[in-house]
Amino acid sequence: MEPWVSDLLAWYRSRERPMPWRGHPDPYAVWVSEIMLQQTQVETVRPYFTRFLAAFPDIPALAAAEDEPLLKAWEGLGYYTRVRNLRKAAQLLMAEHGGTLPRTVEGLRALPGVGDYTAAAIASICFGLPVPVVDGNVARVFARRNLLDGDFHKPAPRRALADWLTPHIAASGAPAAFNQAMMDLGAQVCTPRNPRCEDCPLRPTCQAAEQGRQADFPAPPPAKALPERTGAALLLRDARGRLLLAKHPGDRLLAGFWELPDPDALPFPKPKRTRRLGLYRQTFTHFRLTLEIRAAKPLPDSPALPEGFCWADDPAALPLTTAARKILAAHAASTPAH
Ligand code: SF4
Structure with a gap:
């Protein structure tokens, strides 16, 4: 022994x-x-x-x-x-x-x-x-x-x-x-x-x-290589200063939460000019997300919206995705309501 x-x-x-x-x-x-x-x-x-x-x-x-x-x-x-x-x-x-x-x-x-x-x-x-x-x-x-x-x-x-x-x-x-x-x-x-x-x-x-x-010791398990997902998030207000939000589509985790819309998936013609404000990155359990944050000038009117979109007077009062919450905290000032 x-x-x-x-x-x-x-x-x-x-x-x-x-x-x-x-x-x-x-x-x-x-x-x-x-x-x-x-x-x-x-x-x-x-x-x-x-x-x-x-x-x-x-x-x-x-x-x-x-x-x-x-x-x-x-x-x-x-x-x-x-x-x-x-x-x-x-x-x-x-x-x-x-x-x-x-x-x-x-x-x-x-x-x-x-x-x-x-x-x-x-x-x-x-x-x-x-x-x-x-x-x-x-x-x-x-x-x-x-x-x-x-x-x-x-x-x-x-x-x-x-x-x-x-x-x-x-x-x-x-x-x-x-x-x-x-x-x-x-x-x-x-x-x-x-x-x-x-x-x-x-x-x-x-x-x-x-x-x-x-x-x-013991060595931590090697970090998993997570798949990358990319997209864009648009900050856009209507003539009354309300922010456009889209309801997250049927994902178990985020279903029902509101997010900033993808500029390519708007329910009305995309604004001609948008400017880039930066990137947002978030790591989820199964993927890494990178969103390009863009902003457009407020619209001259308030187009009617189909289900799944809203003009939000007070976005903070709604359930927001983490991405939307953080982007708004960092960039809301870039799209003044008036
Ligand atoms: S076995 Fe663990 S507790 Fe014991 S001396 Fe080594 S490191 Fe310290």
């Missing part, structure tokens, strides 16, 4: 966090806790875990659970697919495994709702199998300790890290403690921002801490 492994275990044993599921003799309880912890903080899970086990104390009880009490016991924890999968898995265990959890990673992994992480957690904690848990927290610890560059959102770098950890967890002789130590270290010490290196058992061998480069 390498010294960092014994340091990790000694650290874990000296400060073990009491949790109702830790040290629980029943694999069923560990399984329930791991499913609850998938998207939820330890402190939130605590009371739910106790109540759930009181309501459904074992696999047969869970397999036979009715919808209403089951959802009630999970109410407030969210991600309800988790509890539905839990019952589905319990029914499968009753039908095919004699009502007990399989004692292999593959068997656990085959249960609904059980991924690599949860299978490794149950296998190590309940059955002492040397299978490392690797999630974002654990990846961060070892990306820093070993100066690893990979994008740990992807399966390949996670698998490579799991392969590297496997002989160490095997040599530790204490897979349950090893994995739980890594979980605690990632969640509480080697935090995304301001890791507490002075309290970390891996400090003596941590290369990022040695080089003061904790913030460089």
Whole structure:
């Protein structure tokens, strides 16, 4: 066993966090806790875990659970697919495994709702199998300790890290403690921002801490190349000083919001002369938008408008797209009402 492994275990044993599921003799309880912890903080899970086990104390009880009490016991924890999968898995265990959890990673992994992480957690904690848990927290610890560059959102770098950890967890002789130590270290010490290196058992061998480069690891995922969309936004007033607005067409995100119209899509002939005021840029989740901002002289009249357009006395009183709001804030003075 390498010294960092014994340091990790000694650290874990000296400060073990009491949790109702830790040290629980029943694999069923560990399984329930791991499913609850998938998207939820330890402190939130605590009371739910106790109540759930009181309501459904074992696999047969869970397999036979009715919808209403089951959802009630999970109410407030969210991600309800988790509890539905839990019952589905319990029914499968009753039908095919004699009502007990399989004692292999593959068997656990085959249960609904059980991924690599949860299978490794149950296998190590309940059955002492040397299978490392690797999630974002654990990846961060070892990306820093070993100066690893990979994008740990992807399966390949996670698998490579799991392969590297496997002989160490095997040599530790204490897979349950090893994995739980890594979980605690990632969640509480080697935090995304301001890791507490002075309290970390891996400090003596941590290369990022040695080089003061904790913030460089793990590397952020590469920025996606977003498609570019371009367009134009026209500032145009009528004879009464009202601003022309167009209703954004049926896009789920912006439907119903008002925006500055595209000069090529006006409901009346386009003004002969417009002048360029600048560019507006905005990044959305799925694309980058660049609008050329143009202004025209106020019209001599107030043409009637079809649906989807309006002459706005007070644009700020309407729901505006961010682009319209920002362009107006920056350029309204360029198109004085009178
Ligand atoms: S020494 Fe600091 S950066 Fe390195 S693993 Fe520990 S907490 Fe993380």
